[in-house]
Amino acid sequence: MTSITTRHTEILIVGAGPAGVAAATSAASAGAQVTVLDDNPGPGGQIWRGGIASSNIAKDPAREATILAFRESKATLLSGRRVIDAAKPQILRALVEESGVIETFTWDRLILATGARERYLPFPGWTLPGVFGAGGLQALMKGGYSVKDKRIVVAGTGPLLLAVAAHLQEDGAQVLSIAEQASLRSLLPVAATLWSHPAKLLQGIRYRTVLRDAQYRNNCWPIAAEGTDRLTAVRLTDGSKTWTEPCDLLACGFHLVPNTEFAVLLGCKLTNDCVAVDSTQKTSIENVYCVGEPTGIAGLDAALVQGKIAGLSATNRPDQAMALFKKRDREQAFGKRLDRAFALRPELRSLAQPDTIVCRCEDVRYAQLQPYSDWTDAKLQTRCGMGPCQGRICGPAVQTLFGWRNTSIRPPIFPIPLSAFISAPTSNEITPLQETL
Known part of the structure; x- marks a missing residue:
C-alpha cells in the first residue's frame, strides 16, 4: 500500500517559479520555517525552467542571482510534488509523482504561486504532429528536443512569442516568421512606456537583434495548419490576404491564463478571472496569500516583487513590504497595458x-x-x-x-493513480491530526 506522510510548516508555498522563490527567500530570511512544493525537478518554474542548456543561449543573471539566493536561504524545496486537494482548512495534500506517496501538509500561512499556462485556440489542423504551444516547444527544447535547422513559424499573441522565437533561433532553428495578431496601433502604447522600463527595453532589443532575419508581422494570425500525417505548412492571414508558409514546426500560443484552480478550491475570491488580493498580497481567505500570474498576467518583474511582499507580510514585516508597493503597482500597471495591447481580435473566435x-x-x-x-x-x-x-x-x-466559464473545480485538481485514492486518508483520519496541532 502507498504510504502516507504528514508534515507541518510555518509557511507553505505552492509553486517554485520566480514569485514562489522570491516569497520563500524573503520569508526564510526572517527566520520562518518555509517549505516550497513544486512539480518540477528544480526551482525556476516555467519561465526559468532548467534543463539541457545550449551554449548559444545567453545566461540570465537575474535567474542565477535569484535561484542562488533561494538555495542559500533556509527554505526547504520539495520537488516532484503535485498539490491535489485541500481536505480541510489549513491542510492540503500533494502527490509525490515518483513514488506515488501522498503527503499531507499543515501550515500556519500559505502562499500560492501557481503561475500561468498558455492559451490555445482551436483552428483546423492544430492537433497535427508538429504543432506546439509556443512555451511548450521551448520547454521541450530545454529538455533536449533538437530544433537545429528546423523551419519554424511562431504565431499567436503576447510577449512570449518574441522570447520563444529568440531562444529557438539561438538553439539553431530557422525562425521564418513571427505572426502577432495584435495590431501595431494597439502595441504602440506599450512600446511608448518601455523607456520607463529599461530592462524590458534592452531585452526586447536583444530579441529583435537575434531575430533580425525573421519576418515580424503585426495584424497577422494563423487560420489553418496543413499536412496529412504531420505539419508541412501553416496558412496565415492579415485579414485582407491569405498565404501559405511551408515549415517543419509551428509554435502557437495566444498569451497566458492564470492557474487559479487551487485558489478556487480553497474558496479564494476571483476578480476578472484572477485571484483577488489586497495590498499585502493576502486573498479573501485568512492567512492565504497569492503572488505572480494568478493575480494577473504582468510578467517576471511583477512576480518577483509580489513574492517579496508576500514573504515580508507573512512574517510580520509590514514596513518593509510597504516600501515595495510602488514598484509592485508600477509593474501591475504595465501588465494591464499588456492585456489591452494583446487583447484577442474577434476574428479568432471564428477560426x-x-x-x-x-x-x-x-x-x-x-x-x-x-x-x-x-x-x-x-x-x-x-x-x-x-x-x-x-x-x-x-x-x-x-x-x-x-463565453463559458468553468464553475466546477473539484478535487483532485490533477489526475492521480487509483492506488493513491485507495491509500489516501479519509476525513476521519484527518480530524485527529487537526486536533493535535
Whole structure:
C-alpha cells in the first residue's frame, strides 16, 4: 500500500517559479520555517525552467542571482510534488509523482504561486504532429528536443512569442516568421512606456537583434495548419490576404491564463478571472496569500516583487513590504497595458470549423458544442473538459469561443493513480491530526 506522510510548516508555498522563490527567500530570511512544493525537478518554474542548456543561449543573471539566493536561504524545496486537494482548512495534500506517496501538509500561512499556462485556440489542423504551444516547444527544447535547422513559424499573441522565437533561433532553428495578431496601433502604447522600463527595453532589443532575419508581422494570425500525417505548412492571414508558409514546426500560443484552480478550491475570491488580493498580497481567505500570474498576467518583474511582499507580510514585516508597493503597482500597471495591447481580435473566435477538435482529451468537436448554452450542460452531454487536463486546455478555448466559464473545480485538481485514492486518508483520519496541532 502507498504510504502516507504528514508534515507541518510555518509557511507553505505552492509553486517554485520566480514569485514562489522570491516569497520563500524573503520569508526564510526572517527566520520562518518555509517549505516550497513544486512539480518540477528544480526551482525556476516555467519561465526559468532548467534543463539541457545550449551554449548559444545567453545566461540570465537575474535567474542565477535569484535561484542562488533561494538555495542559500533556509527554505526547504520539495520537488516532484503535485498539490491535489485541500481536505480541510489549513491542510492540503500533494502527490509525490515518483513514488506515488501522498503527503499531507499543515501550515500556519500559505502562499500560492501557481503561475500561468498558455492559451490555445482551436483552428483546423492544430492537433497535427508538429504543432506546439509556443512555451511548450521551448520547454521541450530545454529538455533536449533538437530544433537545429528546423523551419519554424511562431504565431499567436503576447510577449512570449518574441522570447520563444529568440531562444529557438539561438538553439539553431530557422525562425521564418513571427505572426502577432495584435495590431501595431494597439502595441504602440506599450512600446511608448518601455523607456520607463529599461530592462524590458534592452531585452526586447536583444530579441529583435537575434531575430533580425525573421519576418515580424503585426495584424497577422494563423487560420489553418496543413499536412496529412504531420505539419508541412501553416496558412496565415492579415485579414485582407491569405498565404501559405511551408515549415517543419509551428509554435502557437495566444498569451497566458492564470492557474487559479487551487485558489478556487480553497474558496479564494476571483476578480476578472484572477485571484483577488489586497495590498499585502493576502486573498479573501485568512492567512492565504497569492503572488505572480494568478493575480494577473504582468510578467517576471511583477512576480518577483509580489513574492517579496508576500514573504515580508507573512512574517510580520509590514514596513518593509510597504516600501515595495510602488514598484509592485508600477509593474501591475504595465501588465494591464499588456492585456489591452494583446487583447484577442474577434476574428479568432471564428477560426474553428464544425469538425475542428476543441477538447483534445475527449475528441469533442466544435459542432458538438454549438447546441449548448453553458459549459456544465456541454460537459454532461459531450464530456468536454472531463479528460486528463480537466479543462485546462479546452477551458480557455470555450471561454473565448462561447463565453463559458468553468464553475466546477473539484478535487483532485490533477489526475492521480487509483492506488493513491485507495491509500489516501479519509476525513476521519484527518480530524485527529487537526486536533493535535
